[in-house]
Amino acid sequence: MNSFCARMFGLTLFVFLFLAIAVQPAIAQQEQATHVFHRLIPAGDTCATCHKAIYDQWKASPHAANGVECTVCHGETTAKDFAGLPGLSTCENCHSDQVAQLKSDPFMKGKTCVSCHEAHIFVEHKKAAPAGE
């Protein structure tokens, strides 16, 4: 293989890897939590400073009303195992019946809690978009 071929091979591989990483299915809750490192939070900032829309949804949900804070599902932002996308086991701590049903009911195959309950609203059944939208 001459060096031009080698470069083309490398380029092809790079493009392939890029597509494999970039073109992933939309985020969906996984069985296992996805761990990330959260950026450092400046003194005085709260979660709502940067995640206003999510904060407002959460604030209006039964979780806020029952003291289920951001950190209950996501962990502390400074922790090594901070969960960017909490897994099923997070919900299982408090909703073991629903998680058991999700795992056993054939109708639930391939679904996760957030397939039907929009994350942070967690109140009513997610409605289908009206026709034409």
Ligand code: HEC
């Ligand atoms: C009851 C558990 C729960 C609580 C409480 C919760 N979250 Fe989440 N959050 C989730 C789940 C589950 C996902 C992943 C959704 C998915 O996989 O599509 C998520 C995803 C996220 C994401 C990344 C995806 C996105 O929608 O942008 C952010 C940012 C986030 N949460 C911020 C917050 C903040 C800020 C709070 C508090 C105001 C909060 N969460 C409270 C369960 C929770």
Ligand code: HEC
């Ligand atoms: C100074 C701004 C800032 C503050 C304050 C902040 N975040 Fe974030 N957060 C970000 C940015 C930037 C990202 C990465 C981009 C994104 O997903 O929105 C992020 C991402 C996240 C994610 C998603 C990680 C993923 O895998 O997608 C979660 C969950 C989250 N933050 C929770 C929190 C919680 C809980 C608090 C309060 C304790 C908080 N954040 C405070 C800026 C902030």
Ligand code: HEC
């Ligand atoms: C620390 C305990 C706790 C955790 C963790 C938790 N929840 Fe909840 N959840 C509650 C409480 C308390 C309520 C309000 C009382 C109720 O309806 O059971 C609630 C309510 C709900 C509701 C609304 C039920 C209704 O009455 O309409 C949904 C949907 C829900 N949770 C989904 C989830 C999902 C999905 C997860 C995981 C991402 C999760 N919860 C994690 C405690 C928790």
Ligand code: HEC
């Ligand atoms: C296939 C869609 C679907 C999936 C997947 C799903 N749910 Fe539900 N869930 C519903 C519907 C529909 C209701 C009933 C809402 C109502 O009666 O207003 C409900 C109700 C609930 C309630 C209220 C109490 C109850 O049993 O009526 C909780 C809590 C809840 N779900 C949590 C979860 C959790 C946690 C998961 C993931 C393990 C999950 N759900 C997965 C559709 C779903």
